[in-house]
Amino acid sequence: MDTRPVLFLDVDGPLNPFAAGPEQDLSGYGSHRMEPPSWTARHPGRSLLVRLNPAHGAELLRLAGTYELVWGTTWQDEANSFIGTVLGLPPLPHVHFGPVPFLAAPRAAPLHWKTRTLLAYAGRRPFAWVDDEPTDADTVFVRERHPAPALLHGVDPARGLGGADFTALAEWAAALP
């Protein structure tokens, strides 16, 4: 059985700083127009602007020595071909969330729509969850329900992942019992 901690990776927010304003320093990022099939099926003729920093790929590969990297994103299986290839990542497993009704209906429940599914995927393994959306309600829910250590690591979608985030993730895993 794999006992490594899982690193659940969100795309929009941590890797793609979609909320960055013109004042934000995005050196290192490349801009990409993408048309993932799951998106164009709902928005014919429209593409997505995705900004990605290949340095994040190198940082994630370093963390892969400790964690199992797993996509935890609305991109689901499309994260490998559209995001991972740009970042220089090998194909990674992804969490299957099913259809994406949350795009049509705004969040009503205090609990994030990913939380229960991520807990089920993690089973009894420790995990870190890198995302821009979870709230204190998710932290409390995970603390009460998950039988192993868990880190909900929030990232500002205006800034994306930075050096301090990767350091925090490495240190958290190193401190696991």
Ligand SMILES: [Mg+2]
């Ligand atoms: Mg996000």
